[in-house]
Amino acid sequence: MDVIGFKEAKCKNCYKCVRVCNVKAIEVKDEQAQIINDKCILCGQCLEACPQNAKTFISDLDKVKDYIRRGIPTVVSVAPSYMGILNYRVPGQVFSALRKLGFSQVRETAEGAAFVTAEYDRLLAEKKMENIITTCCPSMNELVEIYYPELTKYLAPVVSPMIAHGKLIKKEQGDSVKVVFLGPCIAKKREAENDRRTSGYIDAVINFNEFEGWLAEKKIEIMECGDELPDNRNAAVNRLYPVSGGILSSVLACAGIAAAEDGKEKETYKKFYVHGIESCMDLLENMKRGEISGCFIEADICSGGCLKGSAMENRGKSHFQARLEMEDAVEKRWVEEGYLDQGRTVSMARTFADRSDKSSMPGEEEIRRILKKIGKVNKEDELNCSACGYSTCRDKAIAVYHGNAELTMCLPYMNEKAQSMANVVLDTTPNIVVIVDSDMKIIEFSNAAVSYFKKTKAQAREMYLFELIDHTDFEYVLNTRTSILGKKVCYPDLGITTLQNIVYIKDQNCVLGTMQDITEDEDKIRQSQKLKFETIEMAQKVIDKQMMVAQEIAGLLGETTAETKVTLTKLRDMIINDGN
Structure with missing residues (x-):
């Protein structure tokens, strides 16, 4: 099942999506850009960058509406990022608005995050992993599995808060209940529905833009709704997960409680967070080189954390402002005693695997052959301008070899070719x-x-x-x-x-x-016309002369005829008279 849809007619061959895609999970065929699903990490940058809106998020909203219309018990799991994204006076207005839409229960995903935090705390205490990378961000998980498979050993073997919450709700209410995740991320859809390791716990995924559109359709104003509580206990500090550093805050709060109970400090890992795809890739490159050890790392592909999620449009509020508002609103304490008891029998474990591309790489001779086709005969011909979306001409040639790019994507070459053809026309016509x-x-x-x-x-x-x-x-x-x-x-x-x-x-x-x-042609036409006039004039003279001759002949013939007539008449008369 695709997560990002594509409108072929609107793609204008601009390659902007290729340029912004850090992992180059976009192929161009027949001058149209298409997503390579098994290479895409669903960071959403192409959605934001496309000037023609040719790429769109495939929505589950109609499916969710159908659940409610048919009377199926449907629970919504609300990502805590709603606190920094939606507009309201008090948080309870959001829960009230969701109940008006027909959800049987409204619960915070932070409820599941508390269980994930506890698992991170356990991993820290066990001290078995050299490094621990949080696995709440599905795009980060995909980046490691597809492009840095040797580092999957550092991914915390723990489900995300969304999956944890779905497991808890299904365990509590049975598999017949439908669980819908409401959040800011497009990658959650693949995690919930397309990954066999995590599917079956979340039945549909919608984002906050879709939620607001649904409210407008039903004429529901959040600001006019009452203040209602969610159907879960207070998740406290775990509501900070969407904020950069929020997971660390939760882990530290949990660790603080455990340390107080044990009477000793469990701090063994250095803790830090990274956000933004380029920073995450830089981190992973450092880890490949063995430069990082003994670290617990909160990683998020979206710059600014989930508050700047891939499914969110620019709302005019900076993630800094949203972060400050959330940090002011959320209690920094750990959850109350007995909070985790209800999920003790629910497994929060998950596995990761090598999903890297196993296709063969072209040899140097093949790369040179492809480069030669676009005028890159010598090393100095390789401009590495990145206009095609690839960092170097060689990267582009490799993409052509794999069928992910076309020769015509080289804009300097095509411009030179067009100019060359234009010059040929101007020079030779x-x-x-x-x-x-x-x-x-x-x-x-x-x-x-x-x-x-x-x-x-x-x-x-x-x-x-x-x-x-x-x-x-x-x-x-x-x-x-x-x-x-x-x-x-x-x-x-x-x-x-x-x-x-x-x-x-x-x-x-x-x-x-x-x-x-057409001067020569015109001269020929004039010569031809002159010849015609001269011919006509000569013909006229001949005709006139012939007329004169005819008249002279006619005159002579007339005189001879008269004389002959007289002679013959006389002869006749003589013969007649002789007979008498």
């Missing part, structure tokens, strides 16, 4: 090509134009079109956005006749003119 901006200043000039106008390209780019030719038609096209096609224009000063096409280029707000020299 026999036609005059002139491009002018909205002020009629020349911005492009073909080699043919150089030849006809006797101006170098550099000189032409410092000139306005009207300094060379009549610019009226170009200005008309600029103002009307109407092309002029196939118009004959003579330039007596140049001694040429041209066939012109002038078009408007919208994206650059400029005008392109192409002028084909």
